[in-house]
Amino acid sequence: MTKRLDLRVDFAFKSLFGTHGNESILAAFLNAALRFPDEKKIHKVQLLDPHFNKENQEDKRSILDVHAQLEDGSRVNIEIQLNNKHDMEKRTLYYWSKMYSSQMKEGMDYGELCKTITINIVNFRYLSHIHDYHSTFQLYEREQKVLLTDMLEIHFMELPKLLIKWRNKEVDPREDQLVRWLLLLEASEDEEITHVLEEIAMQEDQVLKKAMDEWERVSQDPEVILAYEARRKALLDEKSALRRAENQGETKALRTVVLSMTEKGMNPTEIAGLTGIPEEIIKKLLQQ
Template identity: 50%
Template sequence: ILTGFLNAVLEKSLEAPITSLQLEDPHLHKAYEDDKLSILDLLATLNNGTQVNIEIQLRNTHDMVKRSLYYWSKLYTSQMQEGMPYRALRKTITINLLDFILFSSDEEFQTTGQLWDTTKQRVLSDDIEIHFVEIPKLVKQWREEKVNPWENAFVRWILLLPAHEDEHLTQT
């Protein structure tokens, strides 16, 4: 089920569909006693070595972008071991499923961030990829018939999340 979900969410990001994955320990262990303990909601390593963190946030604590960057950076740097060349670092993806609106000025329900060269208008590295999926925006677009879950697997998967709260969604 998780493989199908990730293939739908990351369809535009993946070179090839995910064929297998391994669930990992979601604890980002402290390097030092004073470090902050971080526990991810779900962590998986794909068959190509890409790490994927899935976070579900029900309420807006007004720190989601910084929190996501923090988790991404801890996960990315946790790959590094003594003597390992930097080129061996693998792509790391964070998917944030939000039950609130994060970017109120945008209509899109999915925002994807990467490391971007503002001068040349191109991606500097695809090792960083952070997704914000604003579920209330998607539900609104579905109600307004702007998206069709039968034509878009990503939309279909995401609409499953609020389905228990919406009688109309469960009947469709």
């Protein structure tokens, strides 16, 4: 069997969910993600330009992973993040605001603006204080918990949390379609998941079968593979750079603590005994 592209890489994700001709796949994912009742199920989605032009010289030029419009005019952005850049809230609000404000055209009334939804799929644990893998945020009054407006909706879907539930048999892709679609993103690295999803696709889910067939096809396309490998390398380089930055930050914070203890009259042996940090590392920190 062909080695399939890792769908957690944004380029591969877009190749499957954000490509013209695959709108039915995107609609099925959104129906599962947004939990629409049967009478409000999405039947058609329109893929929109993922680029937002800079409005001024200082502005960032934004490129969304998957940008779509639903039948009722609602706008949806799906972002997949392999690495934690520790800026998700601000990045999310920035992209949401660009989507929301881009609807406004000359002569339009504010009442014509449509609901705007951001879905963040992240390959790391992000919301440590929330146990579930799928979290939804809206604008509420702090004390009364009254919804101000449904125009803003932000979702976080944390793949590591889902995998733990999958391994503990707390979720079942046969019963939950969102679990089904999110596990598809992990399937390139897990034969058991792939086998289960292939069974579901053959027995009951024609759209999932289409997605897996299309996934197989693009995974054999030389041009797609070339672009995918370039993007995957860039993400790996980014991850390494983030790790170096984190390590440098930890070292700086540790040196600050050691210097503070030294200023209070403690020697390296005493600091080592109190903190558990090896004495030779403390001496190196003091020499920096």
